[in-house]
Amino acid sequence: MNVIRTNAPSQTQKNDAITLQEVCRSHDHISLTLPMEEDCIYFLLYDEETLLSVLCAFFTENMDYECSGFTHPGHRQKGYFTKLIETLLDETGDSDLIFPVDESCKDTIHALQAMDASFWYQEHIMELPLTQSIKTSRLKEGSSFDALSLSIASSPEETPIQCVFLLDGKQVGSCCLDALEHGAYFYGFEISEPYRNQGLGSACLSLFLDTYFAHPNARRYKKLFLQVSGLNKPAISLYKKAGFQITESLSYYVY
Template structure:
């Protein structure tokens, strides 16, 4: 057995990681992937040329190491994950490790419970298609949606675009869109605290969606994605009302 630590996997190692990832995803029926786009440290456990297990971690903005690991299904319960975790722990000092987990993967949940990791919170991935939004017909139930005093300032030509909601020309809220071809990731939605519970959140969300699905040219969207904490019940209810559907739920464990 040989453990390789690297921040810059070779092309062969990347291919090995993808093969390992797909073998586990197929076996466990999950969609999680290695965060190859992040500045990760990888720990690769090889038996000669065969990658049996891999763990990667990156230091996030909250001061935690977000961690992802896979072991070939036929090589589980051999202590390989523990070997790689021990290598990571030599470098993390007192920082917490965060494990995103699909609860349907029993092997992963069992391993984290045996490790003594604590359940932290759940997060949902939601999506909305242009047709799904049109079919909701929500525009009839909130008079603020047609208010001429409500408007937005944005630049859809920016890949990471900030959008500002205005009432009579004054900012009342904001959000961000990360454009990815015909889809976009929606995040950072907030209404000024002193203006909440007045229907403005619904009105601003509707205005945003109506605008997104009617953009011209290559910026016209077919689908919008967002992530929301399972603890944020009002936000989930709002997004469902707008037509968003939960497509995946992840649990986060802290170690």
């Protein structure tokens, strides 16, 4: 067995990792993928030219490492992934390792339990179909901000975009939108601290949906999706009111 550690995997190594990823996704019926980004560290365990296990990690703003990985279904429970974890720990020191996992993948849960990793919290993926007209009437119930306006930093043809919400000309919130292969990703939605708990979140979300997705070029997206912490009950309630539904839940474990 040969373990390779790299910040810049070759095209062959990337292809091997993606192939292994797809084998595992199909076997485990999950949608998680490796974060193929420039600031990631990769650990690849090969048996000659066959990739059996891969671990990808990146340093977060919370001073920990978020980790994702896959081991070939036919080569699990042999200590391969543990070996990659131990190799990562040799250079991370006391930093926590964070693992986002799909609870439906029992092999992953068993592996984390064997490591004595601790459950932290859940995060939900929520989706809003854009094939029909967006209905924001429920968001507007009980809130009235006539002086609220939306400033979009770029045209609907361009992404990512940053949006700023203004109340009487003063910034009170913001959000971002990016285009991915399977839809538009809504993130960074935030209301400034002094303006929270006044119904402004509903008004801003309604204004964004009504303004941005009224543009013909924005209608090319089939769905709008976002991620929200399972601990953030007010945000989940707000998104459900706008028509978003939870389509997937990820559990986060700490080691």
